Amino acid sequence: MAEPLYLKQMELGPMQNFVYLVGDREAGECVVVDAAWEIDTIVRTAEADGLRITGALVTHTHQDHVGGSLEAWGMPGRIPGVEELLERVPARVYVHKAEREFLKGFGSDLVKVEAGTELTVGRLTITFLHTPGHTPGSQCFLVDGRLISGDTLFIGSCGRTDLPGGDPTEMHRSLTQRLARLPDETVLLPGHNYGGPSSTIGDEKRQNPLMRFALGEFLRAMGGGRIVLP
Numbered sequence: 001m002a003e004p005l006y007l008k009q010m011e012l013g014p015m016q017n018f019v020y021l022v023g024d025r026e027a028g029e030c031v032v033v034d035a036a037w038e039i040d041t042i043v044r045t046a047e048a049d050g051l052r053i054t055g056a057l058v059t060h061t062h063q064d065h066v067g068g069s070l071e072a073w074g075m076p077g078r079i080p081g082v083e084e085l086l087e088r089v090p091a092r093v094y095v096h097k098a099e100r101e102f103l104k105g106f107g108s109d110l111v112k113v114e115a116g117t118e119l120t121v122g123r124l125t126i127t128f129l130h131t132p133g134h135t136p137g138s139q140c141f142l143v144d145g146r147l148i149s150g151d152t153l154f155i156g157s158c159g160r161t162d163l164p165g166g167d168p169t170e171m172h173r174s175l176t177q178r179l180a181r182l183p184d185e186t187v188l189l190p191g192h193n194y195g196g197p198s199s200t201i202g203d204e205k206r207q208n209p210l211m212r213f214a215l216g217e218f219l220r221a222m223g224g225g226r227i228v229l230p
Contacts, residue, residue, distance in 0.1 A: 004024045004025075004026065004027075004123040004124050004144075005022075005024070005124060005143070006021070006022070006023045006024060006049070007020065007021070007022050007143075008020065008021040008045060008049070009197060009198075010041065010042070010045065011193050011197075012036070012037040012038045012041060012042075013036065013037030013038065013064065013079070015064050015192065016193040016194065017034065017036060017037060017064055017065065017193075018034075018189065018190060018191055019032065019033065019034055019035060019036065019042060020032065020034070020148055020189065021033075021042070021045060021049075021051070021053075022057075022121065022126065022141075022143055023121050023122060023124070024122020024123050025049070025050065026123070027121070028050060028051055028052060029051060029052060029054050029121055029122045030046055030051040030052070030053055030054070031053065031054060031055035031056065031057050031091075031094075031119070031121055031126070032053055032055070032056050032057070032085065033056075033057045033141060033148050034058065034065040034066070034191060035066070035067070035081055035082050035085045036063075036064060036065055036067045036079055036080065036081040036082075037064075037067075038080070039080045039084045039085050039088065040088075042085070043088050043089060052089070053085070053089045053091055054089075054121070055091050055092050055093070055094060055119065055121070056082050056086075056094070057094045057119075057141055058082070058093065058094060058095040058096075058099075058103070059138060059139055059140065059150025059151065059152075059191055060096075060134060060135040060137060060139070060150055060151060061095065061099045061103060061135065062135070062151070063079050064079060065081075065151070066081045066082050066103065067080050067081010067083060068081060068083075082103070082106075083105070086106070086109060091109070092109050092111050093109055093111065094111045094113050094117075094119065094128075095110065095111070095112065095113065095137065096112070096113055096114065096128075096137030096138070096139045097112040097113065097114055098130075098132070098136040099135060099137030100137075113128050113139070114128070114130060115128065115129060115130035116128065124144060126141050126142070127141070127142040127143070128140075129141070129142055129179075131149075131152040131153075131174035131178050131179065132167060132171075132174060133152060133158075133159065133161055133166065133167055133168065133170040133171025133172070133173070134150070134152055134158075134159035134160065134161060134163075134166060134171065135165045135166065136167070138150060138151065138152050138159070138174075140153075142182070142186075145183075145186055145187060146186065146187040146189055147179070147182060147186050147188055147189065147201065148189045149179075149188060149189065149190050149191060150190075151192070152171070152174055152179070153175060153179055153188060153190065153204065153208075153211075154190045154191075154194045154195055155190055155195030155196045155198075155199045155204070156194075156195040156204075156207065157194060157195060157208065157210060157227055158171060158175060158210045158227070159171070159191075160225055160227065161225040162222075162224055162225020162226055166225055168218065168219055168222045168225060169215065169219070171222075172215050172218045172219075175210060175211050176211060179201065179211075180201070180205055180211060182201045183201065183202075184200060184201055184205065185200060185201075186200060186201040186202075187200055188200055188201060188203075188204060209221070209229060210227070
């Protein structure tokens with residue numbers, strides 16, 4: 001029997017976002033993580049691989065990960081995202097309950113989740129990990145020894161905490177307690193290509209200073225929310 005995991009990492013948009021397709025090739029089913037920027041590319045990629053998209057998983061609700069108006073950033077225009085995805089495919093949207101209010105208009109297609117929620121996709125089980133810090137409802141997805149980490153943990157770094165809803169103390173707890181408890185061999189797949197496409201939790205615990213700092217050191221390194229390393 002073939003391995004159940006289908007996983008495709010795509011770098012899309014001008015902000016080096018990673019969008020992921022995760023599913024079971026034999027079942028012909030997948031979900032998309034952080035659908036934004038090039039919705040046609042996402043849908044066509046799944047179709048070309050013989051999979052139908054049944055869900056959209058949201059690591060957090062910043063526009064570069066879910067789409068939306070750029071007015072809040074002082075810019076004109078709109079990033080295509082989850083709304084455009086649902087115009088193309090019938091899918092349910094999974095967002096942490098702390099950020100449900102930021103995704104409006106999806107009705108029964110929207111599912112509020114929390115830490116420990118599990119989603120079955122074919123023969124796969126995706127586990128939701130609540131990792132606040134970058135935003136109150138930031139979450140990571142654990143599937144088959146791989147962690148899709150959104151903007152919580154990058155390779156050699158972590159998400160900023162000076163944007164609305166950011167909390168450096170919670171970010172420290174997410175890094176040093178929630179994620180550091182995962183097996184060292186867990187493959188890390190971040191939300192942006194800021195330090196490469198992948199790492200492992202073990203390598204980050206050894207090499208990423210933000211996973212080693214005590215809280216006081218971490219808060220100083222964050223420099224009020226933005227990361228400041230020597």
